Amino acid sequence: MSSKIIGTGHYTPSHIVKNTFFQDSTFFDENEQPLKQSNEIITQKLKEITGIEERRYATHDQVASDLGFQAAQKAITNAQIDPETLDYIIFAHNFGDVKHGSIQSDMVPSLASRVKHLLKIKNNFCVAYDLLFGCPGWVEGVIQANAFIKAGLAKKCLIIGAETLSRVIDPHDRDSMIYADGAGAVIMESSDDDSGLKSHISASFTLNEIDYLYFGPSYFNQDSDTKYLKMKGRKIYEFALTNVSKAMKKCFDESGYDIKDLAKIIIHQANEKMDEAIVHRFYQLYNTPQPPDIMPMIIQKLGNNSVATIPTLLAMILQGELPQHKINKGDITLFASVGAGMNINAFVYKF
Structure with missing residues (x-):
């Protein structure tokens, strides 16, 4: 099943x-x-x-x-x-x-x-x-x-x-x-x-990375008790580039598919340059060229809405709202995300 x-x-x-x-x-x-x-x-x-x-x-x-x-x-x-x-x-x-x-x-x-x-x-x-x-x-x-x-x-x-x-x-x-x-x-x-979820991976990096995303005071009035979402952007970028691509590879390897079978990567819309670097590093791990249009992006118009980015992107593709991207029956797709925790996860799915 x-x-x-x-x-x-x-x-x-x-x-x-x-x-x-x-x-x-x-x-x-x-x-x-x-x-x-x-x-x-x-x-x-x-x-x-x-x-x-x-x-x-x-x-x-x-x-x-x-x-x-x-x-x-x-x-x-x-x-x-x-x-x-x-x-x-x-x-x-x-x-x-x-x-x-x-x-x-x-x-x-x-x-x-x-x-x-x-x-x-x-x-x-x-x-x-x-x-x-x-x-x-x-x-x-x-x-x-x-x-x-x-x-x-x-x-x-x-x-x-x-x-x-x-x-x-x-x-x-x-x-x-x-x-x-x-x-x-x-x-x-x-x-x-034969369709459905084929492999998955999850990890929580908490020893040294726990405060890369956190709740902290305003940069204007740090004496206030009100807290806001804060991030250490450079540390997150370096962490993601190193660890997300490795997790993606581990997840994809466990699916049993060949890297040439991969049709799309649906990645959390966190930062266009960071996502591009992660996917580029992922293909470097396989010593294979990155295919064109492998990674759809919607952050340009919708920004980073956290947990909503991946299901929104998936729905837009499947419902024809992004005509330049299609997912067809039988396509192998890799989903991946990173965020506060610091948590990473991924799954491989066959449509």
């Missing part, structure tokens, strides 16, 4: 925030000193490094569970299933529901329970729980759903990744321009055919 994806959906907020939005921002460094470069140069460098031209923010009346519900509904419709037949709802996020203008996170009840309620599911034995695993949370949810299905504990699972990072960023930190909001979801079910 294997597990396969039978439906996908994504919800992209309507509020577009272009790089010009930050022209009037006042940015500081970690020592509370104003950045010397102009905002025009800062935003231009952001685009050159990350590829980001614009991002999406949730509207003021939306929270992460609302975005997740929208993506879940679309995945259920796409799969053409009765939501009452779901055995698990796994909701990957990191900050819960944070209302606009609030500094408080709300995670009780769980966001998965809130989505189940919004879906009006009556089946009490549909288990709903949240998963906090950094940006790789959605991939980890797929791995867990696969385990439930293969163990005979579930036949159908809904896996959601949703986040509103715009609510937890420091407006005086230039890194805040990277983050965005969004949601993606898939339906997985048991299958006896």
Whole structure:
């Protein structure tokens, strides 16, 4: 028995925030000193490094569970299933529901329970729980759903990744321009055919890397008790370049496929230059040239919305929203992510 994806959906907020939005921002460094470069140069460098031209923010009346519900509904419709037949709802996020203008996170009840309620599911034995695993949370949810299905504990699972990072960023930190909001979801079910998840790997690097992504004070007012999402960008880049490509190779080798069989790499949309470097290093490990168009990117228009990047990208490809990229029946695809923890995971999937 294997597990396969039978439906996908994504919800992209309507509020577009272009790089010009930050022209009037006042940015500081970690020592509370104003950045010397102009905002025009800062935003231009952001685009050159990350590829980001614009991002999406949730509207003021939306929270992460609302975005997740929208993506879940679309995945259920796409799969053409009765939501009452779901055995698990796994909701990957990191900050819960944070209302606009609030500094408080709300995670009780769980966001998965809130989505189940919004879906009006009556089946009490549909288990709903949240998963906090950094940006790789959605991939980890797929791995867990696969385990439930293969163990005979579930036949159908809904896996959601949703986040509103715009609510937890420091407006005086230039890194805040990277983050965005969004949601993606898939339906997985048991299958006896040759498609589905073929291998997977997960790892947590916590000895020396625990604080590469963390919650810290604003760069403008460090005496405040309010904390924001912070990152050590250079350390993350070096860590990812070394460790993610190795994890991807280990996962792919365990699948039993030849590197020439690989059709697509769906990687967490963290930073365009970093993702390109990871995939380039991955192919170097095989001493083989990197094929063109192997790695689709949507960060340019959607930014980095954490757990939502991979399921959103997958849904957009499968539903024809990225005509330059296609996934066909039988295609071997490698999914990979890295994020706070520091956590890394990957899985190989045959469509």
